[in-house]
Amino acid sequence: MDTLEQFREETRQWLLAHAPKSMCTPVRVVDDLCWGGRRAQYPADVKRWLDVMAERGWTAPTWPKQYGGGGLDKAEAKILSQEMAKLGVRAPLVGFGLTMIGPLLLQEGSEDLKRVHLPPIGRGEIRWCQGYSEPGAGSDLAGLQARAVIDGDDFVVTGQKIWTSYADKADWMFLLVRTDPNVRKQAGITFLLMDMTSPGVSVRPILLISGSSPFCETFLDNVRVPRSQVVGQVNGGWAMAKALLGHERTMIADIFKDRAPGNPLLELARRYLPASAARIADPIIRDRITQLDMDAACLDLTLKRSQDSMKAGHKPGPETSMFKYYGTETNMRRRELMLAIAGPQGLGWEGAGFDESELALTRDWLRSRGNSIEGGTSEIQLNIIAKRVLGLPD
Amino acid sequence: MELILNEEQQLLQDTAREFVNKNSSLRRVRTLRDSGDPLGYSRTLWGEMAKLGWLGIIFPEEYGGAGLGYTELMVILEELGRGLLPEPFISNILLAGNAIAIGGSPAQRQAVLPSLISGDLLLALAHQESRSRYNPHDVETQAQKTSSGWRLSGEKVHVLDGFGADRVLVSARTSGATADRAGMTLFLLDVHAPGLSIERQWRIDSRNAAIVRLDDVAAAGDDVLGKVDHGSDILDTVIDRATIGLCAEMLGGMNAALSMTLDYLKTRVQFGVPIGSFQALKHRAAKMYIETELARSAVMAAHKTIDEDSQRVPALASIAKARCSDAFVLISNEAVQMHGGIGMTDEHDIGFFIKRARVAEMTFGTAAYHRNRFAELQGY
Numbered sequence: 001m002d003t004l005e006q007f008r009e010e011t012r013q014w015l016l017a018h019a020p021k022s023m024c025t026p027v028r029v030v031d032d033l034c035w036g037g038r039r040a041q042y043p044a045d046v047k048r049w050l051d052v053m054a055e056r057g058w059t060a061p062t063w064p065k066q067y068g069g070g071g072l073d074k075a076e077a078k079i080l081s082q083e084m085a086k087l088g089v090r091a092p093l094v095g096f097g098l099t100m101i102g103p104l105l106l107q108e109g110s111e112d113l114k115r116v117h118l119p120p121i122g123r124g125e126i127r128w129c130q131g132y133s134e135p136g137a138g139s140d141l142a143g144l145q146a147r148a149v150i151d152g153d154d155f156v157v158t159g160q161k162i163w164t165s166y167a168d169k170a171d172w173m174f175l176l177v178r179t180d181p182n183v184r185k186q187a188g189i190t191f192l193l194m195d196m197t198s199p200g201v202s203v204r205p206i207l208l209i210s211g212s213s214p215f216c217e218t219f220l221d222n223v224r225v226p227r228s229q230v231v232g233q234v235n236g237g238w239a240m241a242k243a244l245l246g247h248e249r250t251m252i253a254d255i256f257k258d259r260a261p262g263n264p265l266l267e268l269a270r271r272y273l274p275a276s277a278a279r280i281a282d283p284i285i286r287d288r289i290t291q292l293d294m295d296a297a298c299l300d301l302t303l304k305r306s307q308d309s310m311k312a313g314h315k316p317g318p319e320t321s322m323f324k325y326y327g328t329e330t331n332m333r334r335r336e337l338m339l340a341i342a343g344p345q346g347l348g349w350e351g352a353g354f355d356e357s358e359l360a361l362t363r364d365w366l367r368s369r370g371n372s373i374e375g376g377t378s379e380i381q382l383n384i385i386a387k388r389v390l391g392l393p394d
Numbered sequence: 395m396e397l398i399l400n401e402e403q404q405l406l407q408d409t410a411r412e413f414v415n416k417n418s419s420l421r422r423v424r425t426l427r428d429s430g431d432p433l434g435y436s437r438t439l440w441g442e443m444a445k446l447g448w449l450g451i452i453f454p455e456e457y458g459g460a461g462l463g464y465t466e467l468m469v470i471l472e473e474l475g476r477g478l479l480p481e482p483f484i485s486n487i488l489l490a491g492n493a494i495a496i497g498g499s500p501a502q503r504q505a506v507l508p509s510l511i512s513g514d515l516l517l518a519l520a521h522q523e524s525r526s527r528y529n530p531h532d533v534e535t536q537a538q539k540t541s542s543g544w545r546l547s548g549e550k551v552h553v554l555d556g557f558g559a560d561r562v563l564v565s566a567r568t569s570g571a572t573a574d575r576a577g578m579t580l581f582l583l584d585v586h587a588p589g590l591s592i593e594r595q596w597r598i599d600s601r602n603a604a605i606v607r608l609d610d611v612a613a614a615g616d617d618v619l620g621k622v623d624h625g626s627d628i629l630d631t632v633i634d635r636a637t638i639g640l641c642a643e644m645l646g647g648m649n650a651a652l653s654m655t656l657d658y659l660k661t662r663v664q665f666g667v668p669i670g671s672f673q674a675l676k677h678r679a680a681k682m683y684i685e686t687e688l689a690r691s692a693v694m695a696a697h698k699t700i701d702e703d704s705q706r707v708p709a710l711a712s713i714a715k716a717r718c719s720d721a722f723v724l725i726s727n728e729a730v731q732m733h734g735g736i737g738m739t740d741e742h743d744i745g746f747f748i749k750r751a752r753v754a755e756m757t758f759g760t761a762a763y764h765r766n767r768f769a770e771l772q773g774y
């Protein structure tokens with residue numbers, strides 16, 4: 001048996017022995033997932049699953065072992081995720097630490113920053129949030145105004161962030177601040193790491209159209225952030241911001257892939273369209289389902305093509321914006337279609353006359369409307385493609 | 395399945411691109427059209443492609459082929475599609491040649507494949523009828539058993555490269571009802587057989603297509619390809635493969651139309667700026683680009699699936715054809731629109747693409763046809 005096959009077998013055995021049964025069930029709502037953090041309270045199985053996986057470094061399988069990762073190479077990490085998928089076992093931990101700031105620190109962080117911040121991420125001890133957007137700086141992110149002035153060993157930060165997902169639950173924030181107002185707007189930005197318990201930080205949740213309130217306004221009033229918490233160079237934050245957006249968009253494209261086993265659209269059609277035991281009777285719904293299946297298949301194949309080409313040594317470029325664009329647009333179309341199939345049963349807000357899955361369907365649809373906004377809007381992705389891939393003029 | 399080209403395939407791509415640039419500008423396509431050339435392509439160029447070994451790529455070495463894969467063929471077809479070359483690849487190699495390679499007896503293969511691969515023999519497959527649209531099983535043409543063989547009567551339409559072919563492969567009903575999958579048989583006929591006549595059809599892309607009429611045409615038992623009543627087994631396989639090959643050609647066509655349009659957007663000035671600076675056009679161009687990338691993935695996966703002899707060929711053929719049909723039509727429509735008034739003129743080459751896109755879209759089934767077929771394959 002070659003070593004990879006041996007690794008697969010051992011991994012499978014280990015997962016079978018250690019994954020609690022309750023963790024081998026599909027996630028119903030995002031709150032079922034384990035986001036970690038100091039303030040989190042989790043059911044015993046969730047906590048146990050996090051702990052055993054973190055101990056092996058398998059919450060961050062490809063990170064180096066000295067930073068709390070699993071030290072796996074790409075092939076091994078792929079096997080791990082395949083074996084987890086086969087068992088239907090949940091990810092032990094999710095969040096911006098693992099998918100955004102962690103990868104950025106590995107790529108750009110100083111040795112000190114890596115040693116301080118990476119291991120607690122892997123153990124699920126610290127939850128992170130992203131402080132990019134401001135009331136006057138959304139799509140035009142480089143126009144941000146939150147100011148940071150040097151005072152001794154610290155920066156003193158003043159300003160406001162908005163749409164900060166989970167700021168009320170996070171322990172630390174990575175944020176962009178203006179450190180030089182007198183240069184080209186991209187040139188005066190610095191990338192900082194800030195403890196949310198620092199004096200002067202206050203957070204106010206904002207209610208979403210889906211009824212939940214995952215994001216917040218964050219006010220920064222003379223907050224002291226040690227200069228040791230700069231990632232990259234002072235005034236060199238724009239490059240960091242863009243590198244991180246690369247990770248973010250890849251994650252977003254990936255996160256909205258439909259991973260449910262079987263074909264949820266089909267199951268939904270069979271449930272709600274009475275005459276569709278075998279063949280879906282409504283020809284329009286049938287065509288829309290097929291179209292979506294095919295589009296998802298083409299997107300998956302394109303992601304695979306891009307990965308194969310990276311393996312062959314090509315660097316990913318601005319064309320990756322198409323994954324963010326098409327992945328989120330496809331997810332939104334899927335949610336629309338689910339609503340269309342459920343018909344009036346997709347209209348429930350709470351309680352009587354709707355079961356839990358129907359209520360989730362409605363709220364997932366509402367939440368999905370944010371997919372084409374968060375992480376850079378669809379229009380911005382198309383701008384990037386037109387300008388940087390196709391070379392169209394300004 | 396690795397969705398990238400290896401080094402040899404990249405070299406082949408370079409050769410094919412160079413060949414297309416050198417031999418076939420859209421000016422040649424225009425000349426063939428304007429002179430009313432009945433063949434619609436050049437036999438000399440076909441001979442040159444044969445010399446490069448392209449006609450034998452997918453066929454076994456014992457018949458003079460190269461025994462390579464469909465991915466190699468894809469690389470060539472894409473380049474031919476980029477230049478809108480009208481040479482009869484799909485008809486000769488992917489349809490008729492493949493039918494003989496897959497379903498023929500050793501004698502039939504020996505008799506046909508070497509001269510097909512050398513470019514000396516031209517073949518066509520006549521399966522479509524005026525009311526069958528895209529369903530290859532829908533066959534009214536009758537083959538009656540006689541003491542010495544068979545007698546065929548019926549009419550085939552939209553026969554690709556049927557005009558000027560030396561032999562035609564014809565589907566005819568030997569039993570069953572019109573739309574049954576079973577009961578259809580393939581016959582290899584000489585075009586000079588008494589009672590067989592061929593008339594050129596002129597379609598919008600001016601490529602070679604024909605009506606093949608059969609009026610009591612005699613066929614011997616040896617002329618049957620494969621088993622009597624089981625022609626659909628062969629036909630389904632070759633149509634899937636030809637569909638996938640056509641998708642490669644369409645991919646080349648849509649990429650060429652997009653790049654021609656991008657050039658125009660960068661150079662055409664209105665309101666004092668290049669029109670490519672207007673976001674209304676930029677976003678549409680970006681979406682066209684995404685369509686070509688998604689199409690490329692589907693087309694490449696479909697070819698690899700044939701090479702890997704996978705059960706998934708029919709599903710991937712349908713995914714690829716649905717995508718390419720929609721994408722090529724969208725891109726060629728948008729291309730004309732973005733060219734403004736000049737795009738509406740015959741003088742400008744962009745019009746060739748909108749015409750070719752429509753013909754390709756309706757060859758082997760439109761996007762809607764393939765979505766329906768895919769749904770059936772998936773059991774819904």
Ligand SMILES: Cc1cc2nc3c(=O)[nH]c(=O)nc-3n(C[C@H](O)[C@H](O)[C@H](O)COP(=O)(O)OP(=O)(O)OC[C@H]3O[C@@H](n4cnc5c(N)ncnc54)[C@H](O)[C@@H]3O)c2cc1C
Nearest residue numbers: 130131132133138139163164165370373374375376377379
């Ligand atoms: C669910 C959700 C979670 C989020 N989480 C976070 C988070 O954790 N941290 C964080 O920092 N931010 C977060 N955001 C903010 C997000 O990044 C911004 O909403 C996004 O960048 C758009 O900015 P805006 O909302 O200010 O819209 P605007 O920039 O004001 O855009 C409004 C509209 O104009 C369009 N538009 C703007 N500029 C252009 C242009 N040049 N060309 C064409 N169209 C244009 C946009 O596409 C959009 O349709 C989140 C947003 C959502 C919806």
Ligand SMILES: Cc1cc2nc3c(=O)[nH]c(=O)nc-3n(C[C@H](O)[C@H](O)[C@H](O)COP(=O)(O)OP(=O)(O)OC[C@H]3O[C@@H](n4cnc5c(N)ncnc54)[C@H](O)[C@@H]3O)c2cc1C
Nearest residue numbers: 662663664665669672673674675731732733734735736738
């Ligand atoms: C069939 C036909 C008959 C005609 N008959 C006549 C006639 O009898 N008399 C006459 O004088 N003219 C006639 N015209 C010309 C017609 O009015 C012009 O073709 C039309 O105004 C577009 O100009 P253009 O062709 O130069 O395209 P362009 O202006 O070069 O436009 C090219 C593309 O860029 C787009 N574009 C240009 N500017 C912008 C912008 N600011 N924002 C977004 N997109 C933009 C256009 O929509 C188009 O898609 C005719 C045209 C046609 C096709």
